[in-house]
Amino acid sequence: MFKKILIANRGEIAARVIRSCHSMGIEAVAIYSEADENSRHVRVADNAYLVGGPRVNESYLNVDKIIEIALEANVDAIHPGYGLLSENAGFAKACHNNGIVFIGPTPEVIEKMGSKIEARKAMEAAGVPIVPGDSTPLLNVEEAEIAAKQIGYPIMLKASAGGGGIGMQMVHNQDELKKAFSGNQKRATDFFSNGAMFLEKLVEKPRHIEIQILADNEGNTIFLGERECSIQRRHQKVVEEAPSPFLDEKTRRKMGEDAVQAAKAIGYRNAGTVEFIMDENKNYYFLEMNTRLQVEHPITEEITGVDLVEQQIKIANGNLLTLEQSDIQLNGHAIEVRIYAEDPKTFFPSPGKITKFNILTGENIRHELAIEEGTTVTPFYDPMIGKLIVKGNSRDEAIKNLVNVLEKYEIEGIKSNIPVLLKIVTHPEFKNGNTTTNFIKEYLFQTKV
Incomplete structure (x- = not known):
C-alpha cells in the first residue's frame, strides 16, 4: 500500500481525504497557498508545503510546482480531490510522467469525458440513453x-x-x-x-440524478445507488440526498446497470459518477460523467457504509474490488447541504474572520469543514466553507434531523446561506419530494436566480 500521498487540493475536501489516509496508516502531505497558510487542512496534514501565491493560478493550478513538491516530498501518489486539477488530463499525465500515481482514471478517459460532445458520442455507442x-x-x-x-x-x-x-x-x-x-x-x-x-x-421539469460507480483495474465495476441533486442555483448543486425520493427499485437498478455499462464502455477505472437528467415520466438520459470524487459523495457513504476515498486509494494501488454488487445495500436516508460564506439575500461572497462557530455533533450528524472558529475566509476561492450531512432511518427523519442541526448552527463574523437552506428544507414541496432543478426558481427566489 502507498506510504505517502499528496493531496492536490484545499479546504474541506483536502481535510476529508487526509482523514481516510490516516485511517489507512498513510502519511498525508498538504499543499497551501499564501492565503491558506493557517487553514485547517494544513493543520491536520502530516506535512505541508507552500505552493504559491493566493490566486489559484499561482498555487493550486500550478502543475509544475505541485509535481516539484510531490517529488521533493517523495510521495507515492497524488489525490486531486474535486474541482481544481481533478479532471485535468494534463495533470494526470504529468503525474504518470514523473512516476507518481494519479488517484483517478487514466488521462485518456479524463480527456474523452471532459468533452461533453465526445462523451455523448461514447454513451450513444454504448447504448446508454442520451438527450x-x-x-x-x-x-x-x-x-x-x-x-x-x-x-x-x-x-x-x-x-x-x-x-x-x-x-x-x-x-x-x-x-x-x-x-x-x-x-x-x-x-x-x-x-x-x-x-x-x-x-x-430541453427536458421539461427535469431531475438531476447521478449514479456512483467504482471500477478496478481489471474492469470489475459496481454501482452504489443514486444521489438526487436536483435542487440547484444557477446549475450549482445546493442540496443533495440519497436515495432519490422519486425512484422506484426497478428504475434504480436499470440506471445503475446503464452507469456500469457506460463505465465499462470507456475503460473507466477508480471512482466516478454518471449523471443523468430525468423527466417527470422517469425517462432518463445521460448528462455527463464526472471523472473524480463528487462534492456530495458523503451521502452515498452514509447509506452504503463504503468509504469512497479509501476505495479510490486501494484501486489506485492496484487492489481489486472486494465488493460485489450484491454487497451494496442502501440503508436509511442521507441529505447534504452546502454551507457557503455568502449573503443569503444577494448571494454575494462574504469573506471575513469567523468570530464564533458552534455546531451540533452526534450520531447521524457529519460535518466536512474547511473552517473553524478564528478562520479567515478569503475572497480568493469558492465560498463553500463546509458541508453538513445528516442521516435518518427515513427521509422524514433525515429532514427533521437536518432542520434541527441547521437551526442550531452558529456562525458569526461572516454571513452564510443557512437561512436559504432552511427555507428549502422546510418547504412543503421539498418535504413532498417535488425537487426538480426548477425548485429554487419556482418556490423561493423567482427574480434572483
Missing part, C-alpha cells in the same frame, strides 16, 4: 440556428468543455439563441479555452 440533440461542434450562431431548427425549441445551449453551468443556457426561440450564443461561447473560451458549443432538446 435528443446535435453532437456536432457548433462554432458560430449560424450553425446553431440550423441545428436548432432540426431539434425544435425549446433547447439547451451548452459548452462542450463546460462545467458548473458555465456556457449553458435555456433557449426558447431563435432570438434568444442569437443573444445567448456569443456570450456563452465567450465564457466557455475564457474558462476552458474551448468555445465549441452544442445543442440538446
Whole structure:
C-alpha cells in the first residue's frame, strides 16, 4: 500500500481525504497557498508545503510546482480531490510522467469525458440513453440556428468543455439563441479555452440524478445507488440526498446497470459518477460523467457504509474490488447541504474572520469543514466553507434531523446561506419530494436566480 500521498487540493475536501489516509496508516502531505497558510487542512496534514501565491493560478493550478513538491516530498501518489486539477488530463499525465500515481482514471478517459460532445458520442455507442440533440461542434450562431431548427425549441445551449453551468443556457426561440450564443461561447473560451458549443432538446421539469460507480483495474465495476441533486442555483448543486425520493427499485437498478455499462464502455477505472437528467415520466438520459470524487459523495457513504476515498486509494494501488454488487445495500436516508460564506439575500461572497462557530455533533450528524472558529475566509476561492450531512432511518427523519442541526448552527463574523437552506428544507414541496432543478426558481427566489 502507498506510504505517502499528496493531496492536490484545499479546504474541506483536502481535510476529508487526509482523514481516510490516516485511517489507512498513510502519511498525508498538504499543499497551501499564501492565503491558506493557517487553514485547517494544513493543520491536520502530516506535512505541508507552500505552493504559491493566493490566486489559484499561482498555487493550486500550478502543475509544475505541485509535481516539484510531490517529488521533493517523495510521495507515492497524488489525490486531486474535486474541482481544481481533478479532471485535468494534463495533470494526470504529468503525474504518470514523473512516476507518481494519479488517484483517478487514466488521462485518456479524463480527456474523452471532459468533452461533453465526445462523451455523448461514447454513451450513444454504448447504448446508454442520451438527450435528443446535435453532437456536432457548433462554432458560430449560424450553425446553431440550423441545428436548432432540426431539434425544435425549446433547447439547451451548452459548452462542450463546460462545467458548473458555465456556457449553458435555456433557449426558447431563435432570438434568444442569437443573444445567448456569443456570450456563452465567450465564457466557455475564457474558462476552458474551448468555445465549441452544442445543442440538446430541453427536458421539461427535469431531475438531476447521478449514479456512483467504482471500477478496478481489471474492469470489475459496481454501482452504489443514486444521489438526487436536483435542487440547484444557477446549475450549482445546493442540496443533495440519497436515495432519490422519486425512484422506484426497478428504475434504480436499470440506471445503475446503464452507469456500469457506460463505465465499462470507456475503460473507466477508480471512482466516478454518471449523471443523468430525468423527466417527470422517469425517462432518463445521460448528462455527463464526472471523472473524480463528487462534492456530495458523503451521502452515498452514509447509506452504503463504503468509504469512497479509501476505495479510490486501494484501486489506485492496484487492489481489486472486494465488493460485489450484491454487497451494496442502501440503508436509511442521507441529505447534504452546502454551507457557503455568502449573503443569503444577494448571494454575494462574504469573506471575513469567523468570530464564533458552534455546531451540533452526534450520531447521524457529519460535518466536512474547511473552517473553524478564528478562520479567515478569503475572497480568493469558492465560498463553500463546509458541508453538513445528516442521516435518518427515513427521509422524514433525515429532514427533521437536518432542520434541527441547521437551526442550531452558529456562525458569526461572516454571513452564510443557512437561512436559504432552511427555507428549502422546510418547504412543503421539498418535504413532498417535488425537487426538480426548477425548485429554487419556482418556490423561493423567482427574480434572483
